[in-house]
Amino acid sequence: xxxxxxxxxxxxxxxxxxxxxxxxxxxxxxxxxxxxxxxxxxxxxxxxxxxxxxxxxxxxxxxxxxxxxxxxxxxxxxxxxxxxxxxxxxxxxxxxxxxxxxxxxxxxxxxxxxxxxxxxxxxxxxxxxxxxxxxxxxxxxxxxxxxxxxxxxxxxxxxxxxxxxxxxxxxxxxxxxxxxxxxxxxxxxxxxxxxxxxxxxxxxxxxxxxxxxxxxxxxxxxxxxxxxxxxxxxxxxxxxxxxxxxxxxxxxxxxxxxxxxxxxxxxxxxxxxxxxxxxxxxxxxxxxxxxxxxxxxxxxxxxxxxxxxxxxxxxxxxxxxxxxxxxxxxxxxxxxxxxxxxxxxxxxxxxxxxxxxxxxxxxxxxxxxxxxxxxxxxxxxxxxxxxxxxxxxxxxxxxxxxxxxxxxxxxxxxxxxxxxxxxxxxxxxxxxxxxxxxxxxxxxxxxxxxxxxxxxxxxxxxxxxxxxxxxxxxxxxxxxxxxxxxxxxxxxxxxxxxxxxxxxxxxxxxxxxxxxxxxxxx
Amino acid sequence: xxxxxxxxxxxxxxxxxxxxxxxxxxxxxxxxxxxxxxxxxxxxxxxxxxxxxxxxxxxxxxxxxxxxxxxxxxxxxxxxxxxxxxxxxxxxxxxxxxxxxxxxxxxxxxxxxxxxxxxxxxxxxxxxxxxxxxxxxxxxxxxxxxxxxxxxxxxxxxxxxxxxxxxxxxxxxxxxxxxxxxxxxxxxxxxxxxxxxxxxxxxxxxxxxxxxxxxxxxxxxxxxxxxxxxxxxxxxxxxxxxxxxxxxxxxxxxxxxxxxxxxxxxxxxxxxxxxxxxxxxxxxxxxxxxxxxxxxxxxxxxxxxxxxxxxxxxxxxxxxx
Numbered sequence: 001x002x003x004x005x006x007x008x009x010x011x012x013x014x015x016x017x018x019x020x021x022x023x024x025x026x027x028x029x030x031x032x033x034x035x036x037x038x039x040x041x042x043x044x045x046x047x048x049x050x051x052x053x054x055x056x057x058x059x060x061x062x063x064x065x066x067x068x069x070x071x072x073x074x075x076x077x078x079x080x081x082x083x084x085x086x087x088x089x090x091x092x093x094x095x096x097x098x099x100x101x102x103x104x105x106x107x108x109x110x111x112x113x114x115x116x117x118x119x120x121x122x123x124x125x126x127x128x129x130x131x132x133x134x135x136x137x138x139x140x141x142x143x144x145x146x147x148x149x150x151x152x153x154x155x156x157x158x159x160x161x162x163x164x165x166x167x168x169x170x171x172x173x174x175x176x177x178x179x180x181x182x183x184x185x186x187x188x189x190x191x192x193x194x195x196x197x198x199x200x201x202x203x204x205x206x207x208x209x210x211x212x213x214x215x216x217x218x219x220x221x222x223x224x225x226x227x228x229x230x231x232x233x234x235x236x237x238x239x240x241x242x243x244x245x246x247x248x249x250x251x252x253x254x255x256x257x258x259x260x261x262x263x264x265x266x267x268x269x270x271x272x273x274x275x276x277x278x279x280x281x282x283x284x285x286x287x288x289x290x291x292x293x294x295x296x297x298x299x300x301x302x303x304x305x306x307x308x309x310x311x312x313x314x315x316x317x318x319x320x321x322x323x324x325x326x327x328x329x330x331x332x333x334x335x336x337x338x339x340x341x342x343x344x345x346x347x348x349x350x351x352x353x354x355x356x357x358x359x360x361x362x363x364x365x366x367x368x369x370x371x372x373x374x375x376x377x378x379x380x381x382x383x384x385x386x387x388x389x390x391x392x393x394x395x396x397x398x399x400x401x402x403x404x405x406x407x408x409x410x411x412x413x414x415x416x417x418x419x420x421x422x423x424x425x426x427x428x429x430x431x432x433x434x435x436x437x438x439x440x441x442x443x444x445x446x447x448x449x450x451x452x453x454x455x456x457x458x459x460x461x462x463x464x465x466x467x468x469x470x471x472x473x474x475x476x477x478x479x480x481x482x483x484x485x486x487x488x489x490x491x492x493x494x495x496x497x498x499x500x501x502x503x504x505x506x507x508x509x510x511x512x513x514x515x516x517x518x519x520x521x522x
Numbered sequence: 523x524x525x526x527x528x529x530x531x532x533x534x535x536x537x538x539x540x541x542x543x544x545x546x547x548x549x550x551x552x553x554x555x556x557x558x559x560x561x562x563x564x565x566x567x568x569x570x571x572x573x574x575x576x577x578x579x580x581x582x583x584x585x586x587x588x589x590x591x592x593x594x595x596x597x598x599x600x601x602x603x604x605x606x607x608x609x610x611x612x613x614x615x616x617x618x619x620x621x622x623x624x625x626x627x628x629x630x631x632x633x634x635x636x637x638x639x640x641x642x643x644x645x646x647x648x649x650x651x652x653x654x655x656x657x658x659x660x661x662x663x664x665x666x667x668x669x670x671x672x673x674x675x676x677x678x679x680x681x682x683x684x685x686x687x688x689x690x691x692x693x694x695x696x697x698x699x700x701x702x703x704x705x706x707x708x709x710x711x712x713x714x715x716x717x718x719x720x721x722x723x724x725x726x727x728x729x730x731x732x733x734x735x736x737x738x739x740x741x742x743x744x745x746x747x748x749x750x751x752x753x754x755x756x757x758x759x760x761x762x763x764x765x766x767x768x769x770x771x772x773x774x775x776x777x778x779x780x781x782x783x784x785x786x787x788x789x790x791x792x793x794x795x796x797x798x799x800x801x802x803x804x805x806x807x808x809x810x811x812x813x814x815x816x817x818x819x820x821x822x823x824x825x826x827x828x829x830x831x832x833x834x835x836x837x838x839x840x841x842x843x
Contacts, residue, residue, distance in 0.1 A: 044564035180608035202692035223694035399556030
């Protein structure tokens with residue numbers, strides 16, 4: 001009798017164990033910006049990207065696996081073929097993918113979304129501008145016909161899909177005038193790993209999609225909570241409310257060492273394909289001189305900036321690229337190292353001797369509201385002043401900063417230069433007509449190489465072209481690369497798969513994706 | 523009848539004020555450096571896309587055309603559409619109003635009741651130890667930066683002792699109906715309301731103390747005391763009622779700004795109110811929302827000013843319309 005009771009108790013315990021293990025896991029994730037809508041395709045909305053990227057799918061995307069060389073991977077598309085002439089891209093979609101309302105996802109949804117983006121000139125439109133037509137020969141195939149061959153099309157669309165280009169269900173949106181009207185704007189139906197539950201003053205709540213084509217996520221529920229103050233978010237993380245503190249709430253780098261000593265916190269550094277650089281406007285008379293630009297490069301003491309602004313935790317950039325672009329970086333072409341005496345000599349030779357008061361010429365260094373630029377600026381200004389350049393700082397809001405940069409009404413600037421996901425970024429920054437060539441740099445050889453490189457399908461043939469471009473822009477001091485950008489996030493040990501963590505690479509599904517997150521013990 | 527006529531006159535006066543507010547603010551926003559299209563288009567936009575955005579929102583038109591279009595829109599009873607959300611501005615503002623009314627209304631009501639009572643009480647014995655201590659505390663509360671006080675309250679009550687929630691208006695994933703929801707919202711309200719009320723309490727303590735003290739020195743109070751009325755009645759019925767006029771003036775001014783929200787407190791506590799809406803709209807140069815919020819604030823100031831006048835008449839028999 002006693003043994004029967006014992007067996008029954010064991011059985012009960014065994015049955016109870018799976019019930020405990022299956023207890024729903026809810027992740028609360030703080031985010032700095034409040035969503036304006038949950039329809040990110042019609043306007044930039046930094047608050048909408050985290051929830052929308054988990055509710056919607058894209059045709060293909062990338063995440064921080066980019067750092068390991070993945071410039072794009074399929075999302076709704078299982079695979080794609082590029083025609084030998086580079087003018088046709090054929091996407092083969094995954095079968096049996098469903099919208100959260102149960103309807104099937106087909107190529108018609110993709111064509112509908114892209115065509116409306118093009119017609120309405122929504123933010124993803126510049127990435128589809130080279131598309132001549134979109135064809136859907138069957139329900140599972142999408143064909144993009146391009147106007148010209150462009151190797152950067154896939155990587156650039158993959159990067160922009162972090163924010164826009166989410167595929168919307170045609171059957172729910174076609175009756176709407178645009179992606180800014182209708183009930184889906186605030187209560188979206190997507191095909192992503194999480195489905196929308198509600199959005200109120202408590203945040204945006206989503207639940208695991210059991211029918212998700214990659215399988216049910218390990219998180220049962222995610223709540224995106226708007227926390228507008230960094231100090232409060234940090235206090236809440238310290239109090240154990242969140243297992244992950246995104247980089248927008250990055251702690252001051254001086255605090256990192258004590259945090260690294262804390263066994264309850266994991267500090268994650270994630271490099272990126274951006275750098276922090278000093279830009280000199282060639283239209284400003286002194287900077288038209290190569291000697292002056294070289295002197296400014298020699299005046300930059302990266303070690304001192306690193307020590308004073310980043311607690312020694314950032315990695316200096318000495319070449320015309322960032323280290324994460326390991327397939328493309330030209331490590332033979334290096335900017336001049338710190339040499340204050342050499343800089344002074346060059347400035348004298350360039351016709352800018354020290355005059356009354358010890359100044360050679362004056363310049364204003366402008367900065368945008370990027371925490372790292374703000375930290376670097378005072379040190380850089382002092383280093384310029386040390387060689388006789390009467391530098392002063394002017395901090396600007398983002399709107400004013402970009403207006404000044406585009407108008408050319410600036411002299412010196414701290415800038416975040418992008419080098420990926422495709423090296424065609426060099427064309428954007430350094431070609432004479434490049435849309436981000438704020439410096440007014442012009443070199444016919446760079447223009448020619450950049451134009452040819454983007455038409456070249458073979459990576460082995462493209463590589464020497466970009467190597468040469470780097471050699472030229474470094475030789476001409478078209479900009480002064482200073483640091484590899486890196487993001488700092490905090491995690492609780494036991495949790496894995498967050499997008500900035502290597503364990504989440506190539507499975508996060510966008511930089512905001514949480515599909516790869518594993519709670520402790522799973 | 524006269525009161526209605528006065529009310530109507532006051533209401534009519536609002537319109538020229540609104541026009542000045544609209545023109546002035548529109549001009550200021552227009553004069554501010556920066557390109558709104560850059561924010562509307564996103565960071566990766568190229569010059570061609572930026573030009574398209576400018577044309578779409580009418581930002582490529584001369585200032586006077588943009589101003590005239592806006593005035594015409596407002597005159598037709600429409601505050602326009604938000605640049606960022608494409609939603610009607612009136613809806614955006616009204617959606618945020620309850621949260622702000624709850625926070626600012628609670629803080630304002632608590633501070634005037636508590637502050638005036640304490641101020642009147644300590645005015646009986648000016649210079650005493652209690653007066654000195656309360657005066658010191660009230661000046662301190664008045665001087666402490668809201669941001670610092672809020673953070674300290676969060677640390678003490680929400681982080682070190684898990685008595686209250688840290689931020690937000692509702693618990694993520696928490697109750698959304700019935701008494702449980704009300705309790706949840708009230709728990710979230712405590713810290714921001716306390717932070718906001720702290721400065722105002724100090725202000726009302728100082729104000730009512732000096733007003734009551736001045737009234738207590740009046741000869742009619744001496745007469746009332748000589749008649750033999752109890753001190754409690756002297757203070758509450760005869761002194762405080764007359765001393766309330768300056769308190770009501772300040773309350774009226776603050777009431778008018780209720781719709782302006784409390785940006786710092788709302789930001790710190792992630793409270794979804796109007797202050798945050800206006801602040802975000804300013805950062806994003808969402809001109810229709812900024813303008814719409816200013817128009818609503820102008821209305822509320824005018825209404826509060828009218829309500830203050832009515833309160834004067836109720837409190838002071840000498841004031842008549």
